Amino acid sequence: MKIAQIAPLMERVPPRLYGGTERIVSYLTEELVRQGHDVTLFASGDSQTSARLVPCCDAALRLNRRAQDPLPYLTLMLEEVRRRADEFDILHFHIDYVHFPLFRDIAGRTVTTLHGRLDLPELLPLYRMFPDMPLVSISDDQRRPMPPVNWLGTVHHGLPAGLLPFAPAPRGGYLAFLGRISPEKRPDRAIEIARRSGLPLKIAAKVDEADRAYWEAVIEPLVRATPNVDYVGEIGEAEKGGFLGDALALLFPVDWPEPFGLVMIEAMACGTPVIAWRCGSVPEVIDDGVTGFVVDGLDAAVGAVGRLGLLDRSAVRAAFDRRFTAPRMTRDYLDIYHRLGDSRVLPLPPRQGGAARPAFQHVA
Numbered sequence: 440m441k442i443a444q445i446a447p448l449m450e451r452v453p454p455r456l457y458g459g460t461e462r463i464v465s466y467l468t469e470e471l472v473r474q475g476h477d478v479t480l481f482a483s484g485d486s487q488t489s490a491r492l493v494p495c496c497d498a499a500l501r502l503n504r505r506a507q508d509p510l511p512y513l514t515l516m517l518e519e520v521r522r523r524a525d526e527f528d529i530l531h532f533h534i535d536y537v538h539f540p541l542f543r544d545i546a547g548r549t550v551t552t553l554h555g556r557l558d559l560p561e562l563l564p565l566y567r568m569f570p571d572m573p574l575v576s577i578s579d580d581q582r583r584p585m586p587p588v589n590w591l592g593t594v595h596h597g598l599p600a601g602l603l604p605f606a607p608a609p610r611g612g613y614l615a616f617l618g619r620i621s622p623e624k625r626p627d628r629a630i631e632i633a634r635r636s637g638l639p640l641k642i643a644a645k646v647d648e649a650d651r652a653y654w655e656a657v658i659e660p661l662v663r664a665t666p667n668v669d670y671v672g673e674i675g676e677a678e679k680g681g682f683l684g685d686a687l688a689l690l691f692p693v694d695w696p697e698p699f700g701l702v703m704i705e706a707m708a709c710g711t712p713v714i715a716w717r718c719g720s721v722p723e724v725i726d727d728g729v730t731g732f733v734v735d736g737l738d739a740a741v742g743a744v745g746r747l748g749l750l751d752r753s754a755v756r757a758a759f760d761r762r763f764t765a766p767r768m769t770r771d772y773l774d775i776y777h778r779l780g781d782s783r784v785l786p787l788p789p790r791q792g793g794a795a796r797p798a799f800q801h802v803a
Contacts, residue, residue, distance in 0.1 A: 460533055465488065606710050620647075631737055700715075
């Protein structure tokens with residue numbers, strides 16, 4: 440198949456540091472190429488891929504000081520994709536909804552994976568306006584807030600099987616927190632778990648400018664006040680295997696409708712169990728009592744730390760191999776691509792209310 444993958448431009452593909460969506464785009468693209476498909480990747484010019492790369496900006500925008508506004512770059516990318524659309528059997532978008540008006544007339548050759556949260560009230564009128572655009576969710580729970588739309592399936596993320604090494608015996612003796620410092624990720628809960636359990640906690644996380652006030656007012660003082668907590672900052676892909684593999688467990692104490700949580704399966708690939716709050720996708724990803732523990736509060740989380748010895752790290756890795764590899768993810772997407780291709784020999788179903796204006800409402 441001739442497939443276009445359209446990536447966000449904020450990070451390169453794959454990202455140097457933090458960037459879950461771009462990482463998944465990379466894993467999918469590389470596996471499609473490995474399986475013999477003709478893939479073109481629309482992404483930042485510093486991206487690294489075995490596919491055909493169409494650079495849509497010189498470098499990833501987040502770390503590019505010359506890029507003050509991402510919108511012109513995104514607009515130019517969409518125009519280039521639109522200009523070349525007839526070259527591809529499938530156009531696979533990973534940029535939320537911004538392309539919907541431009542590509543609605545060829546919706547039957549597009550698929551859009553929604554990588555973010557969908558519970559924001561502003562999104563409801565938008566998706567009601569475009570009920571015919573083919574969509575993929577990254578967890579079943581992610582769909583709950585949405586109006587009726589054209590879901591083609593749920594595809595859980597997957598990693599290359601050899602990306603992160605299995606660590607049968609962790610050498611660090613610490614708990615790990617990996618990802619991003621923000622209120623919804625609840626690093627404060629992770630710090631409290633470490634304080635109450637008496638185990639060291641290492642926090643490897645970036646601080647976005649939007650969350651800097653939260654870091655300075657809430658988390659940084661907690662780190663300073665808790666001797667067994669070490670903030671190590673943002674880490675790259677090369678450091679991730681050692682960081683997760685040497686940990687007794689990954690703490691994932693989220694307080695929001697997590698769409699997937701890539702770090703959970705990264706820990707599982709290392710054989711490291713996950714202690715996670717029952718939010719969003721967590722019950723879909725974690726097999727409670729096998730790959731970790733799904734908890735409902737701090738007391739349960741601290742209790743789960745005491746039961747980590749009951750878990751078999753080889754069983755954690757086996758669950759990863761069975762459920763969360765890049766070849767499995769790619770097979771799922773190929774099934775969707777083929778179903779889209781088969782459907783194009785038939786008339787597309789009429790839009791359900793597509794011509795109607797959305798019921799806009801004031802949001803306080």
